[in-house]
Amino acid sequence: AQKVTQAQTEISVVEKEDVTLDCVYETRDTTYYLFWYKQPPSGELVFLIRRNSFDEQNEISGRYSWNFQKSTSSFNFTITASQVVDSAVYFCALSETNTGNQFYFGTGTSLTVIP
Amino acid sequence: ETGVTQTPRHLVMGMTNKKSLKCEQHLGHNAMYWYKQSAKKPLELMFVYSLEERVENNSVPSRFSPECPNSSHLFLHLHTLQPEDSALYLCASSLSLGNVVGNTIYFGEGSWLTVV
Numbered sequence: 001a002q003k004v005t006q007a008q009t010e011i012s013v014v015e016k017e018d019v020t021l022d023c024v025y026e027t028r029d030t031t032y033y034l035f036w037y038k039q040p041p042s043g044e045l046v047f048l049i050r051r052n053s054f055d056e057q058n059e060i061s062g063r064y065s066w067n068f069q070k071s072t073s074s075f076n077f078t079i080t081a082s083q084v085v086d087s088a089v090y091f092c093a094l095s096e097t098n099t100g101n102q103f104y105f106g107t108g109t110s111l112t113v114i115p
Numbered sequence: 116e117t118g119v120t121q122t123p124r125h126l127v128m129g130m131t132n133k134k135s136l137k138c139e140q141h142l143g144h145n146a147m148y149w150y151k152q153s154a155k156k157p158l159e160l161m162f163v164y165s166l167e168e169r170v171e172n173n174s175v176p177s178r179f180s181p182e183c184p185n186s187s188h189l190f191l192h193l194h195t196l197q198p199e200d201s202a203l204y205l206c207a208s209s210l211s212l213g214n215v216v217g218n219t220i221y222f223g224e225g226s227w228l229t230v231v
Binding site: 050103 | 157158160163171203205207209218219220221222223224225227
C-alpha cells in the first residue's frame with residue numbers, strides 16, 4: 001500500500017492564482033515526520049519543510065503555507081500568488097519511527113504556472 | 116549551493132561501458148542514499164549506507180554496484196547497463212538513519228544517465 005499519496009499528477013494554473021497541492025499519508029506510528037520537496041527541471045530535490053507529528057500548527061513561509069491535519073492524515077501545501085518560478089514537481093514524504101531506514105515519497109505533483 | 120554534490124551531471128554510455136557516478140556530501144552526515152528516478156515513475160530507493168556500511172539494498176540488479184569509502188563519499192559503479200536503466204540518479208544524505216529529531220534527507224542535483 002502506498003504510504004504517501006499525491007492524487008494530483010499534474011496541475012496548471014495561471015500566474016498569480018493560488019494553488020493547493022494535496023498529500024495524504026498512512027502510518028500507524030504516533031511519532032513521524034512529514035516533508036515537502038521541490039524538484040525544478042534541473043533535477044535536484046530541494047527541501048522545503050519538515051513537520052513532526054506532534055505539531056499541528058499551520059506554517060507560513062512567504063507565499064508558501066502548509067496545512068497539517070492529523071484527523072484526515074493530510075499535509076497539504078498551498079502556494080499563494082503563484083509565479084512561473086514555482087513550476088516544478090513537488091514531492092511529499094514521510095518518515096516513521098519503526099521503519100527508520102526509509103523516507104517514503106509520494107509520486108509527485110507536476111505544477112505548471114502559466115504566465 | 117547544495118551540500119550534496121554529484122558528478123557527472125550528465126553521462127551517456129554504451130551498454131558495454133563501465134562508468135561511475137560520484138557523490139560527495141559536505142554536511143557531516145552519517146547516512147547516504149542512492150535513488151533512481153525514471154520518467155513518469157516514483158522515486159526508487161536503491162541503496163542506503165550508514166557509517167559506510169550498507170544497510171539496505173532494494174533488489175537492485177548487480178550491474179549497479181555501490182561503494183562507500185567514507186561517510187562523505189558514495190559511488191555508484193555501472194557496468195553492462197541496459198537502455199531501460201536510463202534515468203536520473205539522485206544521491207542524498209541525512210544526519211543519521213531513522214526518525215530522529217531534525218533528521219532530514221538532502222539531495223544532490225542528480226546525474227542524468229543515458230544508456231545507448
